[in-house]
Amino acid sequence: MRILITGGAGFIGSHLAEAYLENGDEVYIIDDLSTGSLDNVAHLKQKGAYHRRLFVHIDTIMNRDIMMELVGTCEVVHHLxxxxxxxxxxxxxxxSITTNIQGTEIVLELCNKFKKRVLIASTSEVYGKHTHAPLIETDNIIYGPSSKFRWSYAASKLMDEFMSLAYFRTTGLQVTVARLFNTVGPRQTGSYGMVIPRLVGQALRSEPLTIYGDGNQTRTFTDVKDVVWAFMRMVEIEEAFGQVFNVGGREEVSILALAQRILAATGSSSELQFIPYDQAFGKDFEDMQRRVPGIEKINALIGFDPKTSLDAILTRVVNYMRKRTDGV
Incomplete structure (x- = not known):
């Protein structure tokens, strides 16, 4: 089978590409490297027969001509x-707004044109400012004002979901939407605000671990291997088409407790440093104080129930980042 992964040189995309290659499929990647890296897929180009089944295009999904060629070539599209x-x-x-909305519009239009199955990666950010748990797919959406640009990402991804469901309802496009809750693992970078690699990197460098706000905000974290497993199954199941699914873990933890567990996992003596939100991000930021998914819907569909504990996730990330720090 031929698989197209947009954003395939990114953290999740590279793991998904590797899983499909291990499965014997051909994998086509398009990535503009704005947040992805060729380092994430370099080992795949060098591994056995993988290089004969992996095709990497450095370009933007806004390039309609190359997207038409790639979507037309592949049977399944994962839009990451x-x-x-x-x-x-x-x-x-x-x-960010242009890429998230217009890019997804191009993907959906071409998948509909060629009648291809497509999975759209969305985000738990779409839930907005809820404080209850668990969050379920039918919850209302609560955002802050448009002057707070943090919500532009959530709103743009929600528009992606609306477009996806509109295509399903009007044309029968075989599209599935996955709302991700803090996917983590090796190859993720802390450069764009991802909390676990950022804190692990600080701990390994014996720098203060910077905690935004008071650290009482809570999250769950999901190992990237569990997410990849879910993606590969969801895109194959007819009952998933036209549906939105949470994809996340069950173990809720505060950011303060997370930092303390990272100190234990790394053996670091770093101090904790609390930074007010406005100092860290400026006036355009508001935080979500709690983000815990209900996963009963996806569990009923494919049996998704991630078993990778937070401690196991942290061990994998620490080992990976320590090797990179040591030049291994």
Whole structure:
């Protein structure tokens, strides 16, 4: 089978590409490297027969001509290309909105034209300012004012979901939407505000671990291997078409407790440093105080129930980042 992964040189996309290659499929990647890196897929080009089944295109999904060729070639499309990370979005608001909305529009239009199955990666950010748990797919959406550009990402991804469901309802496009909750693992970078690699990197360098706000905000984290497993199954199941699914973990943890566990996992003596939100991100930022998914819907569909504990995730990330730090 031929698989197209937009954003395939990114953190999740590279793991998804590797899984499909291990499965014997041909994988086509398009990535503009704005947040992805060729380092994420370099080992795949060198590994056995993988290089004969991996095709990497450095280009933007806004290039309709190359997208038409790639979508027409492949049977399945995983659309992961998007502006990601709070810091990147706040620093590049116009580019983020354009990529997330117009890019997804191109993907959906071409998948509909060629009648291809497509999975759209969305985000838990779309839920907005809820404080209850768990969050379920039918919850209302609560955003802050448009002057707070943090919500532009959430709103743009929600528009992606609306477009996806509109295509399904009007044309029967075989599209599935996955709302991701803090996917983590090796190859993720802290450069764009991702909390675990950022804190692990600080701990390994014996720098203060910077915690934004008071650290009482809570999250769940999901190992990238569990997310890849879910993506590969969701895109194959007819009952998933036209549906939105949470994809996340169950173990809720505060950012303060997360930092303390990272200190234990790394053996670091770094101090904790608390930084007010406005000092870290400026006036355009508001945080979500709690983000915990209900995963009963996806569990009923494919049996998704991630078993990778937070401690196991941290061990994998620490080992990966320590090897890179040591030059291994």
């Amino acid at each position: 290309a998007a502006a990601v990370g709070v810091e990147y979005i706040l620093n590049n608001p116009m580019e």
